[in-house]
Each structure stands twice: as structure tokens, then as C-alpha cells.
Amino acid sequence: MKILVTGGTGYIGSHTCVELINSGHEVVIVDNLYNSSLDVLDKIETITGVKPKFYKVDILDKEKLEEVFKENKFDAVIHFAGYKAVGESVAIPLTYYENNIAGSINLYQLMKKYEVRNLVFSSSATVYGDDFEVPFKEEYGLGTTTNPYGTTKKMNEMIITDMDKAEPENSSVLLRYFNPIGAHASGLLGEIPNGIPNNLVPYIAQVVAGQRDFLRVWGNDYDTVDGTGVRDYIHVVDLAKAHVKAIEYAASHKGTEVINIGTGKGYSVMQVLKAYEKACGHDIPYQIMERRPGDIAVCYADTAKAEELLGFKAQYDIDEMCEDSYRFTCNLKK
Numbered sequence: 001m002k003i004l005v006t007g008g009t010g011y012i013g014s015h016t017c018v019e020l021i022n023s024g025h026e027v028v029i030v031d032n033l034y035n036s037s038l039d040v041l042d043k044i045e046t047i048t049g050v051k052p053k054f055y056k057v058d059i060l061d062k063e064k065l066e067e068v069f070k071e072n073k074f075d076a077v078i079h080f081a082g083y084k085a086v087g088e089s090v091a092i093p094l095t096y097y098e099n100n101i102a103g104s105i106n107l108y109q110l111m112k113k114y115e116v117r118n119l120v121f122s123s124s125a126t127v128y129g130d131d132f133e134v135p136f137k138e139e140y141g142l143g144t145t146t147n148p149y150g151t152t153k154k155m156n157e158m159i160i161t162d163m164d165k166a167e168p169e170n171s172s173v174l175l176r177y178f179n180p181i182g183a184h185a186s187g188l189l190g191e192i193p194n195g196i197p198n199n200l201v202p203y204i205a206q207v208v209a210g211q212r213d214f215l216r217v218w219g220n221d222y223d224t225v226d227g228t229g230v231r232d233y234i235h236v237v238d239l240a241k242a243h244v245k246a247i248e249y250a251a252s253h254k255g256t257e258v259i260n261i262g263t264g265k266g267y268s269v270m271q272v273l274k275a276y277e278k279a280c281g282h283d284i285p286y287q288i289m290e291r292r293p294g295d296i297a298v299c300y301a302d303t304a305k306a307e308e309l310l311g312f313k314a315q316y317d318i319d320e321m322c323e324d325s326y327r328f329t330c331n332l333k334k
């Protein structure tokens with residue numbers, strides 16, 4: 001298939017382009033390079049032997065985005081482009097709603113105009129909010145989101161569902177990612193956080209790289225194995241492979257499916273820290289702090305639907321996720 005990948009030079013998008021190319025698909029990337037850089041295209045070429053066609057276009061610029069649709073006949077779209085910093089979304093909500101909602105609507109309108117029926121959208125486990133029991137199941141529906149970023153994911157899910165009801169030829173898969181971490185085994189692709197990382201593993205990576213003094217562990221009084229928060233970490237390469245299965249599923253079905261992508265297993269902050277210490281070969285300094293506002297104690301996926309509909313099961317374990325993250329971090333310093 002010829003697939004438009006918005007946000008394709010970003011962290012998850014770049015890994016997904018590699019897996020799409022390796023599966024024989026043709027990839028066209030649209031990205032405004034707000035949170036990524038052009039050299040990612042060379043890295044994709046080094047890994048796959050193919051340099052994807054690239055357009056530096058902001059999805060808010062509908063005229064320029066339409067040029068991309070005029071020049072290419074797409075079979076499908078995977079939509080990653082968006083802002084993703086939770087704290088920032090609280091501070092500048094309108095910017096988040098504009099980029100993640102108005103930008104997405106531009107894209108969906110062009111898909112309708114150019115009759116591109118198949119879509120995979122990057123949603124998040126954040127749409128479950130704190131309303132449900134673990135493991136989170138797709139049938140729970142949408143919970144109460146606690147920040148504008150999460151609300152943009154929930155609104156996109158609602159918009160796509162309504163759009164597909166009105167257009168019965170459409171087929172969309174809404175992937176609810178749990179916590180993507182890790183990097184490509186080549187050490188060439190990974191996550192480069194903008195400023196101080198909010199997420200656990202990018203923060204640990206910066207402590208290990210000497211950019212931060214210690215990890216702040218947000219609370220050790222939760223009702224969990226060791227009192228620290230538990231999450232379902234998934235290797236970004238597993239997540240990328242799930243996108244290949246999801247877009248192929250979309251192309252052979254109709255309607256809207258919501259599918260969790262996680263491992264189904266939870267690890268505490270201290271367990272992740274230990275795995276990272278094993279990967280880098282030394283202790284990593286940390287301090288226990290107060291709980292972070294808005295955090296939930298435990299979050300992990302029910303993965304039955306991904307297995308049943310997509311035949312997807314995550315392969316990498318937490319040690320491999322930390323080893324690959326560490327390798328990428330070491331390469332950044334070179």
C-alpha cells in the first residue's frame with residue numbers, strides 16, 4: 001500500500017516507517033519538523049535501504065497538505081502528527097486544541113475529498129482516565145481525561161467514530177498506546193525529549209547521561225508491589241509492528257475499532273530503574289518525592305483484542321527495552 005504517515009519523522013512515526021518499509025509498503029511522510037529532524041530520513045534509509053518521500057508541511061496548512069494529496073494517490077493514512085506534552089497542554093490548551101484537533105480535521109477532510117478510506121490514529125491509554133479497573137479493556141469506552149492533551153485524544157476518537165458512521169466505506173483503527181519506551185536496535189532511532197522530560201525512561205536516560213543529578217520518584221505510597229506507580233511499558237519497535245498490522249487490518253475491514261497496544265504486564269518505577277541499572281551496569285541515583293498530581297497508581301492493558309483482531313503480541317521484555325534505550329543514549333553522546 002502507499003501510506004501517508006503524518007508525524008513520520010517523530011519517535012513512534014520513524015520506527016513505524018521502518019517496519020512499514022520492511023513489510024513492503026510505500027511510505028510518504030508529512031511532518032513540520034517541530035519535534036523531529038530531517039536526519040531521521042537518512043537513518044531510515046540506513047536501516048531499510050529506502051529513503052521515504054518527505055514533505056515539510058504543517059497539517060494546519062490545509063492548502064499545502066492538499067498538494068500532497070493531489071500529488072499522491074494514497075491507500076491509507078497513519079496519523080501521528082500532534083503535540084504530546086501533558087504539562088504544556090495545561091499551560092497552553094488552545095495551542096493543543098488547534099494543532100491536535102484543527103490539524104486532524106484538515107487531514108480527515110482531505111481524506112474524504114480524495115477518497116482515502118483507511119486510517120490508523122495514535123490514541124493513548126490516557127483516555128481511560130482514572131475511571132476503570134485494571135486491566136483496561138477497550139469496551140470500557142472513554143473515561144474522564146485530566147488534561148487538554150488527553151482530551152484531544154478523546155475528541156479525535158469521537159470525531160473519527162462519527163465520521164465513520166457517516167461514511168460506511170471508511171475503516172479506522174484507533175490504537176490506544178500504553179507507555180512506549182526503548183529505541184531501534186541499530187541505535188539510530190529513538191526519543192530525543194524536548195527540554196526536561198516528563199516521562200520516566202527519558203528522564204532516567206538523562207540521569208545516566210549526566211544531564212540530571214537524580215531521578216525523582218513520584219511517590220512510594222501507592223498500593224503496588226513496592227509503593228511506586230505501575231505502568232505497561234511497550235517497546236517502540238513492538239508498537240511500530242502493531243501499526244503495520246493495524247493498517248493492514250483497516251484496509252480489509254470497514255467501521256471503527258479501538259485497540260489497546262501494550263504488553264499486558266505492569267512494572268513499577270523501581271523495577272524499571274533496576275532494569276535500567278542492569279542495562280548500564282551501575283547504580284542510578286534517585287530520591288523519593290511526593291506523588292505527582294494527576295498520576296494514577298496502576299495502569300496496564302487488556303491485550304486480548306489486539307491478539308484476536310490483529311494477531312499482535314508484544315515480543316520485547318523490560319530488560320531489552322532498557323538496553324535499547326541505553327544504546328541510543330550512548331550513541332547520542334558520540
Ligand code: NAD
Binds near residue numbers: 009013079103
Ligand atoms: P513525536 O513528537 O516524536 O512525533 C510527533 C511528530 O509530529 C513530530 O515529528 C512533530 O514534528 C510532528 N508534528 C507535530 N505537529 C505537527 C503539525 N501541525 N504538522 C506536521 N507535523 C507535526 O511524538 P511521538 O512520541 O512519536 O508520538 C506520536 C503520536 O503518538 C502523537 O500523536 C502522540 O500524542 C501519540 N502518543 C504518544 C505516546 C508517547 O508516550 N510517546 C503515548 C500515547 C500516544
Ligand code: UD1
Binds near residue numbers: 086126178199216295
Ligand atoms: C504520562 C502522562 C499521560 C501520557 C503518558 C505517555 C501525566 C500525568 N500523564 O503518563 O497522559 O499519555 O505519559 O506520554 O503526565 N515517574 C517518576 N519520575 C519521573 C517520571 C515519571 O517517578 O521523573 C513515574 C510516574 O509517577 C509514573 C511512572 O513513572 O508512575 C510513569 O510515568 P510517565 O512516563 O510520565 O507516564 P504516565 O504517568 O503513564
